[in-house]
Amino acid sequence: MSDFLQAIASGAQAGLGYQAIFFVLLAVGLNVHFGYSGLLNFGQIAFALLGAFGLAISVVRWGLPFWVGILIGIAASVVLAILLGIPTLRLRADYLAIVTIAAAEILRLVFRSVGATSVTGGTRGLSGFNADFVALAPWPGGRQYEFWGMRWSGAQLWLALIGWIVVLLCSLLIWSLMRSPWGRVVKAIREDEDAARALGKNVYAYKMQALVLGGVMGTLGGSVYALGLGSVNPDQYQNANTFLAYTALILGGAARVWGPVVGGIILLFLVQFADTGLKALITNGIIPEDLLSQTDVAQIRFVLIGVGLMLLLVFRPQGIFGDRREVMLDAR
Amino acid sequence: MPADESAHGAHAARPEQVAAVAAPAAGSGKAAPARLAQAALRDLPWEIGVPKPDPIVVVDGVTRTFGGLTAVSVDHLEVQRGGITGLIGPNGAGKTTLFNLLTGFDQPNTGTWSFDGRPLGKLAPHQVARLGVVRTFQLTKALSRLTVLENMLLGAQGQKGENFFRALLPGAWKGQEKANTEKAMDLLRRFKLDTKREEFAGTLSGGQRKLLEMARALMSDPKVVMLDEPMAGVNPALTQSLLGHVKDLREEGMTVIFVEHDMDVVRDISDWVVVMAAGKVIAEGPPESISQNQAVVDAYLGAHHDAPLTVEEEDRVLAEVEAEINREQRGDAPPGSDVISSDGPGGRR
Numbered sequence: 001m002s003d004f005l006q007a008i009a010s011g012a013q014a015g016l017g018y019q020a021i022f023f024v025l026l027a028v029g030l031n032v033h034f035g036y037s038g039l040l041n042f043g044q045i046a047f048a049l050l051g052a053f054g055l056a057i058s059v060v061r062w063g064l065p066f067w068v069g070i071l072i073g074i075a076a077s078v079v080l081a082i083l084l085g086i087p088t089l090r091l092r093a094d095y096l097a098i099v100t101i102a103a104a105e106i107l108r109l110v111f112r113s114v115g116a117t118s119v120t121g122g123t124r125g126l127s128g129f130n131a132d133f134v135a136l137a138p139w140p141g142g143r144q145y146e147f148w149g150m151r152w153s154g155a156q157l158w159l160a161l162i163g164w165i166v167v168l169l170c171s172l173l174i175w176s177l178m179r180s181p182w183g184r185v186v187k188a189i190r191e192d193e194d195a196a197r198a199l200g201k202n203v204y205a206y207k208m209q210a211l212v213l214g215g216v217m218g219t220l221g222g223s224v225y226a227l228g229l230g231s232v233n234p235d236q237y238q239n240a241n242t243f244l245a246y247t248a249l250i251l252g253g254a255a256r257v258w259g260p261v262v263g264g265i266i267l268l269f270l271v272q273f274a275d276t277g278l279k280a281l282i283t284n285g286i287i288p289e290d291l292l293s294q295t296d297v298a299q300i301r302f303v304l305i306g307v308g309l310m311l312l313l314v315f316r317p318q319g320i321f322g323d324r325r326e327v328m329l330d331a332r
Numbered sequence: 333m334p335a336d337e338s339a340h341g342a343h344a345a346r347p348e349q350v351a352a353v354a355a356p357a358a359g360s361g362k363a364a365p366a367r368l369a370q371a372a373l374r375d376l377p378w379e380i381g382v383p384k385p386d387p388i389v390v391v392d393g394v395t396r397t398f399g400g401l402t403a404v405s406v407d408h409l410e411v412q413r414g415g416i417t418g419l420i421g422p423n424g425a426g427k428t429t430l431f432n433l434l435t436g437f438d439q440p441n442t443g444t445w446s447f448d449g450r451p452l453g454k455l456a457p458h459q460v461a462r463l464g465v466v467r468t469f470q471l472t473k474a475l476s477r478l479t480v481l482e483n484m485l486l487g488a489q490g491q492k493g494e495n496f497f498r499a500l501l502p503g504a505w506k507g508q509e510k511a512n513t514e515k516a517m518d519l520l521r522r523f524k525l526d527t528k529r530e531e532f533a534g535t536l537s538g539g540q541r542k543l544l545e546m547a548r549a550l551m552s553d554p555k556v557v558m559l560d561e562p563m564a565g566v567n568p569a570l571t572q573s574l575l576g577h578v579k580d581l582r583e584e585g586m587t588v589i590f591v592e593h594d595m596d597v598v599r600d601i602s603d604w605v606v607v608m609a610a611g612k613v614i615a616e617g618p619p620e621s622i623s624q625n626q627a628v629v630d631a632y633l634g635a636h637h638d639a640p641l642t643v644e645e646e647d648r649v650l651a652e653v654e655a656e657i658n659r660e661q662r663g664d665a666p667p668g669s670d671v672i673s674s675d676g677p678g679g680r681r
Contacts, residue, residue, distance in 0.1 A: 180499035181509065188486050191475035198435065198461055198466060200466075201494070202458050
């Protein structure tokens, strides 16, 4: 029983920690793209990478304050979104998907290349840029806090607080946009671009705005992740994270303001809960060691989550918050 | 304006025709624009490219080719303001392509076209729509996962809340939104969709989607409404109601251009009919002129569909074929390959 509680507590800590905020912000951005505007962005991690490295490079290499670094990361993402959008947003949706997936990989490879080492630190990355941020915490960053079976350092609590405030603000922004006529146009574009054009809407401009908006949210996720880890390394920004964020989005329900937020929390909770829980079951001998060893847990938990997702899509395709009627309608 | 003078003359000259048009219009005042257009077009010669007294859309030398295929090649075409112009023609005649060109969804290889004297070349679809030329699509484009009311509100033009930054200040657009909602509800009541306002458009039937698409187009207060097969796939009862709505547009002073295959519908509502075949305009005139037009009959049914061959013609054709066969057998067959060579042309034919 105590093992079970321990698994829940460690799951909750993962579901509320900076990694969860990272995935939630990626998913919130993807919700703007995929959920509301119908843009297939398969390279959301590229925006996060710019957020992380914008911060790290500004502080470590250029000696700027960390908040300027975050702004630089955002500016870089806006530029990236516009560069990706100019050639692709006039074309069919699949072209954006191809270009974003390639851009994410190109950026990671460029950032880890030997030639870029003087700026990005290459494969070793950069570290030592979050001290100023931690120093802003109203409580000592180094102290340990224990409650409800969770164990947080002061710095982690501070980042979680700020991170969730950012999530809240982003969600409020999306909520207010999506109930406005702007949101209505964007949703109309998701349904049928030509119909929106025939009604006098400049589809290209709206898609570009949506791409930039969602990208900036992914960037904020990258900055939070970098602050939490205290170091950045290009290989942390593998594109698999984009697809985990998509998982969070679909789990919570696309085109719903709180879908990606709750989806991200639950996904991270489940991953950690399965990990701790399975290990406890093996230690207690409930699962024989021959069947599943401790070292296999890291892989098998994703298998379990994959099976769970399949069941979700069969029995509740709309996710947690979605409207089943809406999902059952063919989009076109 | 010549149209004004001849308006009453039309009444006297062709009572049966005017009665058919005027019947659905409630007040005589409302019916006036319809008669204007019809009367203005009454005395025009039934010629291709004939100038109209008051054209709102003028097309000049527009061609569009897809590879080797010339989809549209229109030398000159004028569309009368305030009238219902039917665009008919066999499949593949280029009607929808012409629609796409006129609304900016496609760009022609050559040519110019203007709306209200303003050239429309090189304008994007949304710019054309903002000028007041709004279209519907052959395959209905209801925005499935938006509610019926949201669909309608999208049609409204000049919305302040559609700007990204102003969208964040509800005070800036709430008033306009309310006015638009009232207008949308009025239109929905007219189209008998008001009970469906909160339903997703994707749950409507095919006919209701056609109605919604037309109502949505009207939200923008268009000057020209272009309907691409508005009656396709609609049951006969709803067709009557749709026809009524199209006629109402004319009563309100809008110009309607529509593509349609059902000749009864075309005869019923159009003031002027333009016939296209193989990308060209092959005839135009009032609806009653079209069925008598030899070019139109040929285009639809083929040039010799009702002319049996005479005995002399039959003999001549037979003689030609025989001569051809003889020629092939005698001259062209290489030695030693009789079977193959006689098989070859036959197979090809």
